Amino acid sequence: MENVMGILKISGLTKRYKKFTAVQDVTFEVPEGAVYGLVGLNGAGKTTTIKSITGLLKKFDGDISIAGLPWGHKDYNKEFSFLPELFTPPLYLTGMEYVKFILELHKAKVDMDLVNRMCDTLNFDKNLLDKKTKTYSKGTMQKIGLIQAVCTPAKLLILDEPMSGLDPLARARFKNLIADVNQKGTTLFLSTHILHDIDTLCSHIGILNAGRLLFNGTPAELKQKYNVTNLEDAFLKEIGA
Numbered sequence: 001m002e003n004v005m006g007i008l009k010i011s012g013l014t015k016r017y018k019k020f021t022a023v024q025d026v027t028f029e030v031p032e033g034a035v036y037g038l039v040g041l042n043g044a045g046k047t048t049t050i051k052s053i054t055g056l057l058k059k060f061d062g063d064i065s066i067a068g069l070p071w072g073h074k075d076y077n078k079e080f081s082f083l084p085e086l087f088t089p090p091l092y093l094t095g096m097e098y099v100k101f102i103l104e105l106h107k108a109k110v111d112m113d114l115v116n117r118m119c120d121t122l123n124f125d126k127n128l129l130d131k132k133t134k135t136y137s138k139g140t141m142q143k144i145g146l147i148q149a150v151c152t153p154a155k156l157l158i159l160d161e162p163m164s165g166l167d168p169l170a171r172a173r174f175k176n177l178i179a180d181v182n183q184k185g186t187t188l189f190l191s192t193h194i195l196h197d198i199d200t201l202c203s204h205i206g207i208l209n210a211g212r213l214l215f216n217g218t219p220a221e222l223k224q225k226y227n228v229t230n231l232e233d234a235f236l237k238e239i240g241a
């Protein structure tokens with residue numbers, strides 16, 4: 001891991017909501033080319049960390065940089081694409097208008113081949129691209145969010161609970177998609193509760209518990225630490241459950 005450049009670097013991240021400390025002194029790097037999974041129980045601080053990275057939260061202590069650009073740099077936002085938790089697209093746009101809008105922000109053109117492949121991969125009915133997103137089901141909204149995130153040219157993809165709302169077929173397809181996108185050179189940083197997904201999907205994991213990063217390494221290292229074969233068992237031991 002030492003020889004690989006960290007595309008996302010977080011140092012001493014601390015976020016307080018009034019007197020409550022949601023995230024405390026969190027430091028880690030996401031190596032370029034990794035699929036990094038941030039895992040933790042409800043309320044562990046995953047979304048707070050992701051909101052800090054992506055600029056949805058403006059006030060925190062610590063340093064964050066992406067591809068060498070510090071948080072707040074004028075070009076920082078161009079370095080990543082992002083799918084927030086409980087994603088809802090603008091309801092007055094069609095799916096295609098939304099994808100185009102996001103790509104314009106990245107100063108990129110729509111690659112219809114890629115959009116079509118994404119639709120096929122996620123089992124997303126292409127006819128829906130021309131329908132207003134207010135007519136979409138929850139899972140379909142999540143899929144159009146994934147499509148826009150993957151179609152942007154950014155080299156870092158940040159996904160907050162990307163599999164929530166997806167049916168079992170779309171989940172399985174999504175995992176293949178992540179592996180494919182990663183193989184083509186995109187680094188992924190995602191949060192999830194689902195340990196099984198992490199084990200098959202992620203090259204690296206971070207375990208957040210009550211706002212503190214307890215573990216940062218590979219799934220194999222975590223299992224080895226507790227001499228278990230199941231990542232869920234290792235996770236539970238790490239958080240002292």
Ligand SMILES: Nc1ncnc2c1ncn2[C@@H]1O[C@H](COP(=O)(O)OP(=O)(O)OP(=O)(O)O)[C@@H](O)[C@H]1O
Nearest residue numbers: 017020022040041042043044045046047048049193
């Ligand atoms: N705006 C806010 N004001 C006050 N407390 C907050 C706020 N947002 C989050 N918190 C608290 O900060 C802690 C971390 O929340 P966060 O949403 O980051 O956790 P999470 O790991 O993403 O949880 P989940 O898996 O349930 O989405 C929780 O205790 C939460 O209640």
